[in-house]
Amino acid sequence: MIKFIKGKGGNFLSFKVALLGNPNTGKTTLFNVLTGLNQHTGNWAGKTVLKSVGSYVYEGQKYEVIDLPGTYSVVSSSAEEEVARNYLCFANPEVVVVVVDATNLERNLNLVLQLLEIKSNIIVCVNLLDEAERKKIKIRLDLLEEELGVPVVGISARKKEGISNLLEDISNVAKGEVKTNPYLVKYNLEIEEKIKLLEGRLKAFIPPMINNRWLALRLLEGDEEVIFSLEESLNKNINKEVLS
Amino acid sequence: MENELKKMTLYDLPIGYKAKVYANESKGEKRRRMLDIGLVQGTWVECLRISPIGEPKAFKIRGAIIALRNEDAGEIIVDSISE
Numbered sequence: 001m002i003k004f005i006k007g008k009g010g011n012f013l014s015f016k017v018a019l020l021g022n023p024n025t026g027k028t029t030l031f032n033v034l035t036g037l038n039q040h041t042g043n044w045a046g047k048t049v050l051k052s053v054g055s056y057v058y059e060g061q062k063y064e065v066i067d068l069p070g071t072y073s074v075v076s077s078s079a080e081e082e083v084a085r086n087y088l089c090f091a092n093p094e095v096v097v098v099v100v101d102a103t104n105l106e107r108n109l110n111l112v113l114q115l116l117e118i119k120s121n122i123i124v125c126v127n128l129l130d131e132a133e134r135k136k137i138k139i140r141l142d143l144l145e146e147e148l149g150v151p152v153v154g155i156s157a158r159k160k161e162g163i164s165n166l167l168e169d170i171s172n173v174a175k176g177e178v179k180t181n182p183y184l185v186k187y188n189l190e191i192e193e194k195i196k197l198l199e200g201r202l203k204a205f206i207p208p209m210i211n212n213r214w215l216a217l218r219l220l221e222g223d224e225e226v227i228f229s230l231e232e233s234l235n236k237n238i239n240k241e242v243l244s
Numbered sequence: 245m246e247n248e249l250k251k252m253t254l255y256d257l258p259i260g261y262k263a264k265v266y267a268n269e270s271k272g273e274k275r276r277r278m279l280d281i282g283l284v285q286g287t288w289v290e291c292l293r294i295s296p297i298g299e300p301k302a303f304k305i306r307g308a309i310i311a312l313r314n315e316d317a318g319e320i321i322v323d324s325i326s327e
Contacts, residue, residue: 072280072281073276073277075276104306107282107308
């Protein structure tokens with residue numbers, strides 16, 4: 001039994017850490033490494049998609065880890081993607097760890113870019129580094145970190161390598177000790193103007209934890225699911241107020 | 245043998261052949277989905293195998309093997325077909 005020591009942030013509350021990533025990137029392997037036996041499977045808000053929750057203690061602070069379903073995207077709407085997206089937007093985890101496959105970085109970075117549009121408290125965790133090495137793939141983690149503007153950490157979950165670096169990064173981001181500057185995709189002038197316009201209107205009544213730029217983009221896409229989820233959580237009709 | 249100009253749908257691409265995505269004609273949510281799995285213009289796609297009942301077909305798309313229904317593969321136009 002690990003005793004609780006008052007953390008640096010001065011509270012006994014646990015930080016929420018969400019694990020996200022494409023299918024087969026070793027998310028669940030990492031989840032098991034982080035939480036050991038302290039986990040249980042839960043059912044998420046009326047959906048049949050399961051998510052696992054576990055916890056660990058690092059430097060006296062408790063962290064609750066949520067293993068979200070593997071997805072290629074968080075904007076097209078399969079049940080898994082909706083679970084992942086709604087968790088990010090409405091449960092507001094302190095840290096989001098995106099697990100990417102070092103042997104197939106290009107495919108995985110699509111999800112990373114989408115997530116950077118939603119959240120800034122992101123860590124990109126490049127997994128399967130051992131396998132990449134075997135395939136003679138070399139990844140410049142420092143350059144990737146510079147380009148993406150968020151911490152990038154290389155690990156091999158199966159061999160339990162790099163885990164201490166990851167734990168340190170999670171702790172730093174959770175406590176706000178690292179300033180991130182996420183890379184945002186720039187759209188063409190017309191879209192950017194519309195984004196600005198919508199952002200201005202959204203500011204008035206959207207809680208600050210939700211990213212208005214991202215929401216504006218979804219509204220421009222006519223994403224009905226996100227509008228519905230948001231209306232449900234705010235109890236207001238957005239279409240009338242914003243899109244008129 | 246490469247044929248730059250000849251176009252066909254991904255549905256028609258035979259096993260063992262590669263082609264480059266020329267256009268994605270799916271609409272709405274499905275279009276977004278196709279883009280997310282990597283079917284953007286210029287992507288190389290290889291047809292790997294076909295289910296005994298004719299669908300789905302398995303394609304190698306940007307490092308992952310993905311099965312597509314004929315209905316969906318039929319909306320992806322490809323060119324630069326080669327073996």
